Amino acid sequence: MWEKVWKWLAIFVGAFIYSIGLNAFLVANHLAEGGFVGISILLLYKLGWPLGLTFLILNIPVLIPGWLVFGHEFILKTTLGVIAVSLFSSLTSHFQVPTHDPLLAALYAGVVTGLGLGLIFRTGATTGGSDIIARLIQHFFRFRMGRTLFAIDVVVIGLVAVVIGRETAMYSLVALFVASRVVDFVLEGVQSGRALTIISDEHEAIVQAIHEKLERGTTLLNASGGYTGDQKQVVYCVVPRTEVPRVQSIVAAVDPRAFVVVSSVHEVLGEGFTYKDPSSA
Structure with missing residues (x-):
């Protein structure tokens, strides 16, 4: 019982940490992300749409087919992850740590967001979005998830380069890379x-x-x-x-x-x- 309680709690803790990384380091320094979060950040910069609400709305169309294909347990955890990220992204929107060094901001963003995502992934949940799309494509077309996720991130970072600027896109790639390494560390543990x-x-x-x-x-x-x-x-x-x-x-x-x-x-x-x-x- 306590193990289940810990897993649900870890989703909220991970979502909170991830949201801090998004607002305090990425948004505060006008950087971006990959996936649906990256699209939400772009819409925040250009149209002023709230990050948390936009992220939640973007996920609704993919959560429904995900429920039908993968069952209720996986989607229930993922839905909780999506709602938690959406909620905490709104609650922590005033957390701002601007810096004159965008590389430093990208490094810190990668560490903090990677730590949050790693905690969420350890519970078997995800933050929805491109992860569900990649799973659906793998299920129906036998295309590897890693390649699909990479392709989606490339498209989003490409949009960042066009809409915001190439330099911002490059710093955002640094944050993505660092986050992926931290996620691996959290998932694999220190007992390597x-x-x-x-x-x-x-x-x-x-x-x-x-x-x-x-x-x-x-x-x-x-x-x-x-x-x-x-x-x-x-x-x-x-x-x-x-x-x-x-x-x-x-x-x-x-x-x-x-x-x-x-x-x-x-x-x-x-x-x-x-x-x-x-x-x-």
């Missing part, structure tokens, strides 16, 4: 690491050394050489980024000819990372 795939005839010695020197777990995977057909055992190990050089040193000391692949792991859960043994407390 690296996965090492180690192929060596000395796998037993490597496993023992990792256990003794790093106290990290390993997994042995059965594999066969694609060319020779020889049976091998592959060592798989996940460690924090700071421990990668130590693993590489251990492997090199045991078998300098070992084949090692290091891959990014966005989130690591479980023993050694997030799980704490109650008996050790």
Whole structure:
């Protein structure tokens, strides 16, 4: 029950933070955004239409088909996200942090809006608009969501370049990029690491050394050489980024000819990372 309450609360908290980023840094410094929010900001600049109300009205035509295609649970959360952003965008419209450095404003806007969006996305909700359009296009035409979202943002930023100016569009792109990175950070968490795939005839010695020197777990995977057909055992190990050089040193000391692949792991859960043994407390 408390988990559900937290999710609903996170939508409102995320929407509030996102709205602060919009008004305090983007609107205050005459910058823009992508998607439906970007269109709403353009209409605010040129016609004086209120940002929150315009954003809500633009979303109504896409929420209805989204409800019919994706069901009530997803759209219910998304509708709540849309209403929360619309409401808080209106309530925080007086939050203004103008600066003479548009690059600084773009960076702060990206961080704050990205943090707000990340909290909303973690609950399984969205802020509607282009996200629903991208999902609908993917559902009916099998076109990737990422490409659709990128295309929509390109069109909106293009409008910003034409209507407001190219320099504003470029600073707005900086804010979009920073926001996307912050969203990734919030969604993936701080428990990121690296996965090492180690192929060596000395796998037993490597496993023992990792256990003794790093106290990290390993997994042995059965594999066969694609060319020779020889049976091998592959060592798989996940460690924090700071421990990668130590693993590489251990492997090199045991078998300098070992084949090692290091891959990014966005989130690591479980023993050694997030799980704490109650008996050790």
